[in-house]
Amino acid sequence: MKDVEIFINKHELLQSNHRVVLAVSGGPDSLALFHYFLQIKAKYQLSLVIASVDHGLRGDESKQDLEYVKLLAENWGVPFCGTTVDVSSYKKETGMGTQEAAREMRYRFLAKVMEEVKADKLAFGHHGDDxxxxxxxxxxxxxxxxxxxGMPVKRPFSCGEIIRPFLCLNKEQLLNYCTENHLKPRFDPSNEEDDYTRNAFRKQVLPFLKSLNPKLHQHMQGLSERFSQERSYIQEQAGQVLQIAEMAGGKGGFTQxxxxxxxxxxxxxxxSAFHLILNYLYGNQIExxxxxxxxxxxxxxxxxxxxxxxxFPKGLKVVRAYDEITFTFNPEPEKTAFEHTLYIGEQVSLPDGSTISLEAGxxxxxxxxYEYVCDSHHVSLPLIVRNRKPGDRMILRGMNGSKKVKDIFIDQKIPAQLRGTWPVVTDHDGQILWLVGLKKGEGCTRNPSGTWLRLQYKK
Structure with missing residues:
Protein backbone atom coordinates (compact mmCIF):
# COMPACT_ATOMS: atom_id res chain seq x y z
CA MET A 1 0.00 0.00 0.00
CA LYS A 2 2.98 2.26 -0.58
CA ASP A 3 1.03 3.88 -3.44
CA VAL A 4 -1.61 5.03 -0.97
CA GLU A 5 0.92 6.79 1.25
CA ILE A 6 2.37 8.58 -1.79
CA PHE A 7 -1.15 9.55 -2.86
CA ILE A 8 -2.01 10.85 0.64
CA ASN A 9 1.13 12.99 0.75
CA LYS A 10 0.73 14.25 -2.81
CA HIS A 11 -2.79 15.52 -2.11
CA GLU A 12 -2.13 16.51 1.53
CA LEU A 13 -5.03 14.40 2.78
CA LEU A 14 -3.79 13.96 6.36
CA GLN A 15 -1.89 15.90 8.97
CA SER A 16 -0.67 14.93 12.41
CA ASN A 17 -3.26 14.77 15.18
CA HIS A 18 -6.22 14.73 12.82
CA ARG A 19 -9.45 13.12 14.00
CA VAL A 20 -10.76 10.94 11.17
CA VAL A 21 -14.21 9.41 10.79
CA LEU A 22 -14.05 6.25 8.68
CA ALA A 23 -17.20 5.34 6.73
CA VAL A 24 -17.31 1.54 7.03
CA SER A 25 -20.06 -0.69 5.64
CA GLY A 26 -18.32 -4.03 6.17
CA GLY A 27 -17.56 -4.58 2.48
CA PRO A 28 -14.01 -5.20 1.21
CA ASP A 29 -13.26 -1.56 0.30
CA SER A 30 -14.28 -0.02 3.61
CA LEU A 31 -12.85 -2.93 5.63
CA ALA A 32 -9.49 -2.40 3.90
CA LEU A 33 -9.81 1.31 4.72
CA PHE A 34 -10.43 0.53 8.40
CA HIS A 35 -7.45 -1.84 8.60
CA TYR A 36 -5.13 0.49 6.67
CA PHE A 37 -5.88 3.45 8.94
CA LEU A 38 -5.09 1.30 11.97
CA GLN A 39 -1.64 0.71 10.43
CA ILE A 40 -0.93 4.44 9.88
CA LYS A 41 -2.64 5.67 13.05
CA ALA A 42 0.55 5.92 15.09
CA LYS A 43 2.61 7.46 12.28
CA TYR A 44 0.14 10.31 11.79
CA GLN A 45 -1.00 10.36 15.44
CA LEU A 46 -4.60 10.00 14.32
CA SER A 47 -7.78 9.67 16.37
CA LEU A 48 -10.19 7.30 14.61
CA VAL A 49 -13.97 6.95 14.78
CA ILE A 50 -16.01 4.37 12.84
CA ALA A 51 -19.37 5.38 11.34
CA SER A 52 -21.74 2.86 9.76
CA VAL A 53 -25.25 3.09 8.31
CA ASP A 54 -27.86 0.36 7.81
CA HIS A 55 -30.18 1.63 5.06
CA GLY A 56 -32.89 -0.85 5.99
CA LEU A 57 -33.10 -2.17 2.42
CA ARG A 58 -31.96 -5.79 3.00
CA GLY A 59 -33.72 -6.70 6.22
CA ASP A 60 -31.75 -8.79 8.70
CA GLU A 61 -28.78 -9.06 6.37
CA SER A 62 -28.02 -5.32 6.46
CA LYS A 63 -28.60 -5.27 10.24
CA GLN A 64 -25.99 -7.99 10.55
CA ASP A 65 -23.57 -5.87 8.49
CA LEU A 66 -24.01 -3.06 11.02
CA GLU A 67 -23.47 -5.42 13.96
CA TYR A 68 -20.40 -6.87 12.27
CA VAL A 69 -18.78 -3.44 11.87
CA LYS A 70 -19.67 -2.58 15.48
CA LEU A 71 -18.02 -5.80 16.70
CA LEU A 72 -14.87 -5.12 14.66
CA ALA A 73 -14.64 -1.60 16.08
CA GLU A 74 -14.93 -2.97 19.60
CA ASN A 75 -12.31 -5.67 18.95
CA TRP A 76 -9.91 -3.16 17.40
CA GLY A 77 -10.51 -0.54 20.09
CA VAL A 78 -12.05 2.21 17.93
CA PRO A 79 -15.14 4.27 18.92
CA PHE A 80 -18.24 3.32 16.90
CA CYS A 81 -21.26 5.34 15.75
CA GLY A 82 -23.99 3.47 13.89
CA THR A 83 -27.58 3.98 12.85
CA THR A 84 -30.46 2.40 10.92
CA VAL A 85 -32.39 4.64 8.53
CA ASP A 86 -35.70 4.09 6.74
CA VAL A 87 -34.85 4.75 3.11
CA SER A 88 -38.14 3.33 1.81
CA SER A 89 -40.24 5.82 3.78
CA TYR A 90 -37.93 8.70 2.84
CA LYS A 91 -38.31 7.77 -0.83
CA LYS A 92 -42.08 8.08 -0.56
CA GLU A 93 -41.81 11.43 1.26
CA THR A 94 -39.42 13.02 -1.22
CA GLY A 95 -40.05 11.20 -4.50
CA MET A 96 -36.35 10.38 -4.77
CA GLY A 97 -34.93 7.18 -6.24
CA THR A 98 -33.55 4.49 -3.93
CA GLN A 99 -29.89 5.32 -4.43
CA GLU A 100 -30.42 9.08 -4.13
CA ALA A 101 -32.49 8.75 -0.95
CA ALA A 102 -30.00 6.33 0.62
CA ARG A 103 -27.10 8.64 -0.20
CA GLU A 104 -28.80 11.72 1.28
CA MET A 105 -29.67 9.93 4.53
CA ARG A 106 -26.19 8.42 4.78
CA TYR A 107 -24.42 11.74 4.30
CA ARG A 108 -26.75 13.46 6.74
CA PHE A 109 -25.77 10.94 9.43
CA LEU A 110 -22.06 11.15 8.61
CA ALA A 111 -22.17 14.97 8.84
CA LYS A 112 -23.81 14.65 12.27
CA VAL A 113 -21.10 12.25 13.46
CA MET A 114 -18.35 14.58 12.24
CA GLU A 115 -19.85 17.49 14.14
CA GLU A 116 -20.36 15.45 17.33
CA VAL A 117 -16.76 14.19 17.45
CA LYS A 118 -15.29 17.41 15.96
CA ALA A 119 -13.63 15.47 13.16
CA ASP A 120 -11.17 16.93 10.65
CA LYS A 121 -11.73 14.29 7.96
CA LEU A 122 -14.31 11.82 6.73
CA ALA A 123 -12.61 8.99 4.81
CA PHE A 124 -14.31 6.78 2.21
CA GLY A 125 -13.01 3.59 0.63
CA HIS A 126 -13.83 4.59 -2.96
CA HIS A 127 -11.18 3.23 -5.32
CA GLY A 128 -9.98 3.84 -8.86
CA ASP A 129 -12.49 1.47 -10.47
CA ASP A 130 -15.29 3.41 -8.73
CA GLY A 150 -15.41 12.16 -11.19
CA MET A 151 -15.18 12.02 -7.41
CA PRO A 152 -12.88 14.63 -5.89
CA VAL A 153 -9.88 13.40 -3.93
CA LYS A 154 -10.97 15.82 -1.20
CA ARG A 155 -13.71 18.38 -0.73
CA PRO A 156 -15.21 20.43 2.11
CA PHE A 157 -17.90 18.65 4.12
CA SER A 158 -19.58 19.37 7.45
CA CYS A 159 -16.90 20.71 9.83
CA GLY A 160 -13.99 19.28 7.85
CA GLU A 161 -13.24 17.48 4.58
CA ILE A 162 -14.13 14.29 2.76
CA ILE A 163 -11.02 12.39 1.64
CA ARG A 164 -10.66 9.38 -0.68
CA PRO A 165 -7.15 7.94 -0.19
CA PHE A 166 -7.84 4.75 -2.21
CA LEU A 167 -8.55 6.40 -5.58
CA CYS A 168 -5.03 5.37 -6.63
CA LEU A 169 -5.90 1.64 -6.30
CA ASN A 170 -8.21 -0.71 -8.17
CA LYS A 171 -10.72 -3.19 -6.79
CA GLU A 172 -8.45 -6.18 -7.26
CA GLN A 173 -5.72 -4.58 -5.15
CA LEU A 174 -8.16 -4.03 -2.28
CA LEU A 175 -9.45 -7.59 -2.47
CA ASN A 176 -5.85 -8.82 -2.37
CA TYR A 177 -5.17 -6.58 0.63
CA CYS A 178 -8.12 -8.15 2.49
CA THR A 179 -6.84 -11.66 1.68
CA GLU A 180 -3.25 -10.89 2.71
CA ASN A 181 -4.39 -9.43 6.05
CA HIS A 182 -6.95 -12.17 6.76
CA LEU A 183 -9.86 -9.73 6.68
CA LYS A 184 -13.34 -11.17 6.22
CA PRO A 185 -15.51 -8.62 4.45
CA ARG A 186 -19.24 -8.96 4.03
CA PHE A 187 -20.67 -8.76 0.52
CA ASP A 188 -23.82 -6.92 -0.57
CA PRO A 189 -25.66 -9.20 -3.06
CA SER A 190 -27.26 -6.14 -4.74
CA ASN A 191 -23.80 -5.35 -6.14
CA GLU A 192 -24.16 -8.43 -8.35
CA GLU A 193 -27.40 -7.25 -9.95
CA ASP A 194 -27.61 -5.32 -13.21
CA ASP A 195 -30.67 -3.33 -12.12
CA TYR A 196 -28.67 -0.27 -11.16
CA THR A 197 -26.81 1.60 -13.87
CA ARG A 198 -23.54 1.60 -11.92
CA ASN A 199 -23.60 -2.18 -11.58
CA ALA A 200 -24.12 -2.55 -15.33
CA PHE A 201 -21.04 -0.37 -15.96
CA ARG A 202 -19.12 -2.37 -13.34
CA LYS A 203 -19.94 -5.79 -14.79
CA GLN A 204 -20.17 -5.10 -18.51
CA VAL A 205 -18.30 -1.95 -19.54
CA LEU A 206 -15.31 -1.81 -17.20
CA PRO A 207 -14.00 -5.36 -17.85
CA PHE A 208 -13.77 -4.62 -21.58
CA LEU A 209 -11.98 -1.29 -21.07
CA LYS A 210 -9.58 -2.81 -18.55
CA SER A 211 -8.74 -5.54 -21.05
CA LEU A 212 -7.53 -2.72 -23.35
CA ASN A 213 -5.79 -0.78 -20.58
CA PRO A 214 -5.04 -2.67 -17.32
CA LYS A 215 -4.14 0.65 -15.67
CA LEU A 216 -7.48 2.22 -16.53
CA HIS A 217 -8.03 3.31 -12.91
CA GLN A 218 -4.80 5.35 -12.94
CA HIS A 219 -5.65 6.80 -16.33
CA MET A 220 -9.13 7.91 -15.20
CA GLN A 221 -7.89 9.32 -11.89
CA GLY A 222 -5.24 11.36 -13.70
CA LEU A 223 -7.92 12.59 -16.09
CA SER A 224 -10.16 13.58 -13.17
CA GLU A 225 -7.37 15.58 -11.53
CA ARG A 226 -6.57 17.40 -14.77
CA PHE A 227 -10.25 18.15 -15.36
CA SER A 228 -10.46 19.56 -11.85
CA GLN A 229 -7.38 21.77 -12.25
CA GLU A 230 -8.40 23.11 -15.65
CA ARG A 231 -12.01 23.64 -14.58
CA SER A 232 -10.85 25.61 -11.55
CA TYR A 233 -8.84 27.90 -13.81
CA ILE A 234 -11.64 28.33 -16.35
CA GLN A 235 -14.18 29.02 -13.62
CA GLU A 236 -11.87 31.62 -12.13
CA GLN A 237 -11.67 33.33 -15.52
CA ALA A 238 -15.44 32.93 -16.02
CA GLY A 239 -15.92 34.70 -12.70
CA GLN A 240 -14.15 37.68 -14.27
CA VAL A 241 -16.66 37.56 -17.15
CA LEU A 242 -19.49 37.94 -14.65
CA GLN A 243 -18.05 41.17 -13.29
CA ILE A 244 -20.13 42.82 -16.04
CA ALA A 245 -23.30 41.28 -14.56
CA GLU A 246 -25.66 42.49 -11.88
CA MET A 247 -26.32 39.49 -9.61
CA ALA A 248 -28.58 39.65 -6.58
CA GLY A 249 -30.56 37.39 -4.28
CA GLY A 250 -28.47 34.21 -4.58
CA LYS A 251 -30.70 31.14 -4.83
CA GLY A 252 -34.00 32.27 -6.33
CA GLY A 253 -32.57 35.68 -7.26
CA PHE A 254 -31.75 37.23 -10.61
CA THR A 255 -28.84 38.02 -12.95
CA GLN A 256 -28.67 40.70 -15.66
CA SER A 272 -18.60 28.36 -17.94
CA ALA A 273 -20.10 31.72 -16.98
CA PHE A 274 -23.54 30.43 -18.02
CA HIS A 275 -23.18 27.49 -15.62
CA LEU A 276 -21.87 29.73 -12.83
CA ILE A 277 -25.03 31.80 -13.22
CA LEU A 278 -27.19 28.69 -12.96
CA ASN A 279 -25.28 27.49 -9.87
CA TYR A 280 -25.79 30.92 -8.32
CA LEU A 281 -29.52 31.02 -9.02
CA TYR A 282 -30.38 27.38 -8.31
CA GLY A 283 -28.09 27.05 -5.28
CA ASN A 284 -26.39 24.22 -7.17
CA GLN A 285 -27.06 23.28 -10.73
CA ILE A 286 -29.91 20.79 -10.91
CA GLU A 287 -30.06 17.57 -12.90
CA PHE A 312 -35.92 26.80 -17.71
CA PRO A 313 -36.74 24.24 -14.96
CA LYS A 314 -38.26 25.30 -11.62
CA GLY A 315 -39.63 28.58 -12.97
CA LEU A 316 -36.39 30.22 -14.11
CA LYS A 317 -36.98 32.53 -17.08
CA VAL A 318 -34.24 33.80 -19.41
CA VAL A 319 -35.26 37.01 -21.21
CA ARG A 320 -33.52 38.84 -24.01
CA ALA A 321 -34.56 42.46 -24.56
CA TYR A 322 -32.28 43.88 -27.24
CA ASP A 323 -28.84 43.95 -25.58
CA GLU A 324 -30.08 43.08 -22.09
CA ILE A 325 -30.12 39.46 -20.86
CA THR A 326 -32.00 38.67 -17.66
CA PHE A 327 -32.25 35.43 -15.65
CA THR A 328 -35.09 35.66 -13.13
CA PHE A 329 -37.54 33.55 -11.15
CA ASN A 330 -39.91 36.50 -10.82
CA PRO A 331 -42.91 36.22 -13.11
CA GLU A 332 -43.55 39.15 -15.41
CA PRO A 333 -45.96 41.61 -13.84
CA GLU A 334 -49.41 41.68 -15.36
CA LYS A 335 -49.78 44.30 -18.06
CA THR A 336 -52.39 46.39 -16.29
CA ALA A 337 -54.17 48.89 -18.53
CA PHE A 338 -54.41 52.38 -17.07
CA GLU A 339 -55.97 55.70 -18.07
CA HIS A 340 -55.93 58.86 -15.93
CA THR A 341 -57.38 62.31 -16.50
CA LEU A 342 -54.84 65.06 -15.78
CA TYR A 343 -55.95 68.61 -14.91
CA ILE A 344 -53.80 71.71 -14.51
CA GLY A 345 -52.20 71.82 -11.05
CA GLU A 346 -52.54 68.06 -10.49
CA GLN A 347 -50.43 64.93 -10.88
CA VAL A 348 -51.23 61.28 -11.58
CA SER A 349 -49.46 58.18 -10.30
CA LEU A 350 -48.58 55.35 -12.66
CA PRO A 351 -48.54 51.58 -11.82
CA ASP A 352 -44.74 51.58 -11.34
CA GLY A 353 -44.90 54.42 -8.78
CA SER A 354 -43.70 57.18 -11.12
CA THR A 355 -45.73 60.42 -11.53
CA ILE A 356 -46.68 62.92 -14.22
CA SER A 357 -47.71 66.47 -13.23
CA LEU A 358 -49.23 69.38 -15.21
CA GLU A 359 -48.62 73.05 -14.45
CA ALA A 360 -49.55 76.30 -16.26
CA GLY A 361 -47.42 79.40 -16.96
CA TYR A 370 -38.62 64.15 -18.87
CA GLU A 371 -40.27 67.56 -19.55
CA TYR A 372 -42.75 68.56 -22.23
CA VAL A 373 -44.07 72.10 -22.88
CA CYS A 374 -47.04 72.96 -25.10
CA ASP A 375 -49.43 75.83 -25.85
CA SER A 376 -52.87 75.53 -24.22
CA HIS A 377 -54.65 76.98 -27.30
CA HIS A 378 -53.41 74.11 -29.47
CA VAL A 379 -54.54 71.24 -27.25
CA SER A 380 -57.87 70.29 -25.70
CA LEU A 381 -58.00 69.86 -21.93
CA PRO A 382 -57.98 67.91 -19.69
CA LEU A 383 -55.06 65.75 -20.78
CA ILE A 384 -55.09 61.94 -20.66
CA VAL A 385 -52.26 59.73 -19.37
CA ARG A 386 -52.58 56.10 -20.47
CA ASN A 387 -50.71 53.07 -21.71
CA ARG A 388 -50.40 52.52 -25.44
CA LYS A 389 -53.17 51.12 -27.58
CA PRO A 390 -53.06 49.15 -30.84
CA GLY A 391 -52.73 51.47 -33.83
CA ASP A 392 -51.39 54.46 -31.86
CA ARG A 393 -49.70 57.03 -34.11
CA MET A 394 -48.18 60.43 -33.38
CA ILE A 395 -46.88 63.45 -35.31
CA LEU A 396 -43.31 64.10 -34.19
CA ARG A 397 -41.93 67.59 -33.86
CA GLY A 398 -40.36 68.71 -37.09
CA MET A 399 -41.85 65.81 -39.04
CA ASN A 400 -44.47 65.78 -41.77
CA GLY A 401 -46.89 62.89 -41.40
CA SER A 402 -47.29 60.51 -38.49
CA LYS A 403 -45.40 57.51 -37.16
CA LYS A 404 -46.62 54.37 -35.38
CA VAL A 405 -45.82 54.24 -31.67
CA LYS A 406 -44.92 50.57 -32.20
CA ASP A 407 -42.22 51.58 -34.68
CA ILE A 408 -40.85 54.19 -32.29
CA PHE A 409 -40.46 51.51 -29.61
CA ILE A 410 -38.60 49.30 -32.08
CA ASP A 411 -36.33 52.16 -33.23
CA GLN A 412 -35.56 53.07 -29.60
CA LYS A 413 -34.94 49.39 -28.73
CA ILE A 414 -37.44 49.37 -25.90
CA PRO A 415 -37.80 45.82 -24.44
CA ALA A 416 -41.08 44.19 -25.42
CA GLN A 417 -42.06 43.58 -21.78
CA LEU A 418 -41.90 47.34 -21.05
CA ARG A 419 -43.95 48.59 -23.99
CA GLY A 420 -47.36 47.64 -22.61
CA THR A 421 -47.04 49.93 -19.58
CA TRP A 422 -45.06 52.77 -21.18
CA PRO A 423 -46.88 56.08 -20.43
CA VAL A 424 -48.47 57.96 -23.32
CA VAL A 425 -49.88 61.51 -22.86
CA THR A 426 -52.68 62.68 -25.17
CA ASP A 427 -54.98 65.69 -25.21
CA HIS A 428 -58.71 65.23 -24.66
CA ASP A 429 -59.28 64.68 -28.39
CA GLY A 430 -56.80 61.78 -28.48
CA GLN A 431 -53.87 63.61 -30.11
CA ILE A 432 -50.64 62.02 -28.75
CA LEU A 433 -48.50 64.79 -27.31
CA TRP A 434 -45.74 62.87 -25.61
CA LEU A 435 -44.37 59.34 -25.59
CA VAL A 436 -42.73 59.92 -22.23
CA GLY A 437 -38.95 59.99 -22.27
CA LEU A 438 -38.78 59.01 -25.94
CA LYS A 439 -40.50 61.32 -28.42
CA LYS A 440 -42.41 64.64 -28.31
CA GLY A 441 -45.34 65.55 -30.56
CA GLU A 442 -46.26 68.85 -32.22
CA GLY A 443 -49.26 69.98 -30.19
CA CYS A 444 -47.96 73.44 -29.52
CA THR A 445 -45.14 75.59 -30.57
CA ARG A 446 -46.16 76.99 -33.95
CA ASN A 447 -47.49 80.53 -33.35
CA PRO A 448 -48.21 80.08 -29.63
CA SER A 449 -51.04 82.23 -28.40
CA GLY A 450 -52.16 80.74 -25.10
CA THR A 451 -50.77 79.79 -21.72
CA TRP A 452 -47.76 77.51 -21.60
CA LEU A 453 -48.45 74.08 -20.13
CA ARG A 454 -45.60 72.10 -18.57
CA LEU A 455 -45.68 68.31 -18.12
CA GLN A 456 -43.07 66.73 -15.83
CA TYR A 457 -42.32 63.03 -15.38
CA LYS A 458 -40.65 61.80 -12.19
CA LYS A 459 -39.51 58.23 -11.53
Missing amino acids: QAETMLMQVTRSAMPEAVH FSKTAFQKHPLALQR EISYLHEEMFFHLLDEQKPNASLD GDPREQEG
Missing part, protein backbone atom coordinates in the same frame (compact mmCIF):
# COMPACT_ATOMS: atom_id res chain seq x y z
CA GLN A 131 -13.78 6.56 -10.20
CA ALA A 132 -13.72 5.08 -13.71
CA GLU A 133 -17.36 3.97 -13.39
CA THR A 134 -18.41 7.41 -12.16
CA MET A 135 -16.68 9.27 -14.99
CA LEU A 136 -17.98 6.92 -17.68
CA MET A 137 -21.51 7.38 -16.35
CA GLN A 138 -21.07 11.15 -16.37
CA VAL A 139 -19.85 11.11 -19.98
CA THR A 140 -22.79 8.92 -20.98
CA ARG A 141 -25.37 11.17 -19.32
CA SER A 142 -24.07 14.60 -20.27
CA ALA A 143 -22.28 16.38 -23.11
CA MET A 144 -21.27 19.24 -20.80
CA PRO A 145 -17.62 19.27 -19.65
CA GLU A 146 -18.79 20.64 -16.27
CA ALA A 147 -20.63 17.36 -15.63
CA VAL A 148 -17.57 15.14 -16.16
CA HIS A 149 -15.36 15.43 -13.10
CA PHE A 257 -25.93 41.62 -18.13
CA SER A 258 -25.15 43.06 -21.55
CA LYS A 259 -25.22 40.55 -24.39
CA THR A 260 -22.58 42.49 -26.33
CA ALA A 261 -20.16 42.61 -23.39
CA PHE A 262 -20.77 38.91 -22.62
CA GLN A 263 -20.09 37.80 -26.20
CA LYS A 264 -16.72 39.60 -26.32
CA HIS A 265 -15.27 36.72 -24.30
CA PRO A 266 -14.20 33.33 -25.74
CA LEU A 267 -17.01 30.80 -26.10
CA ALA A 268 -15.46 28.46 -23.50
CA LEU A 269 -15.64 31.22 -20.88
CA GLN A 270 -19.19 32.13 -21.93
CA ARG A 271 -20.24 28.51 -21.35
CA GLU A 288 -32.91 18.88 -15.08
CA ILE A 289 -30.47 21.30 -16.74
CA SER A 290 -29.01 19.60 -19.78
CA TYR A 291 -26.85 20.27 -22.83
CA LEU A 292 -30.08 21.23 -24.60
CA HIS A 293 -30.64 24.18 -22.22
CA GLU A 294 -27.12 25.41 -22.92
CA GLU A 295 -27.76 25.22 -26.66
CA MET A 296 -31.06 27.06 -26.25
CA PHE A 297 -29.33 29.86 -24.33
CA PHE A 298 -26.63 30.40 -26.95
CA HIS A 299 -29.24 30.30 -29.70
CA LEU A 300 -31.10 33.05 -27.80
CA LEU A 301 -27.95 35.19 -27.80
CA ASP A 302 -27.51 34.84 -31.56
CA GLU A 303 -31.17 35.09 -32.54
CA GLN A 304 -32.09 37.94 -34.88
CA LYS A 305 -35.28 38.82 -32.99
CA PRO A 306 -34.53 41.60 -30.48
CA ASN A 307 -37.00 40.25 -27.89
CA ALA A 308 -37.20 36.58 -26.91
CA SER A 309 -37.39 34.39 -23.83
CA LEU A 310 -36.76 30.83 -22.57
CA ASP A 311 -38.38 28.82 -19.79
CA GLY A 362 -43.72 80.04 -16.66
CA ASP A 363 -40.77 79.70 -19.02
CA PRO A 364 -41.57 77.97 -22.37
CA ARG A 365 -38.15 76.31 -22.45
CA GLU A 366 -38.12 72.60 -21.62
CA GLN A 367 -35.52 70.11 -20.50
CA GLU A 368 -34.75 67.12 -22.66
CA GLY A 369 -36.25 63.76 -21.79
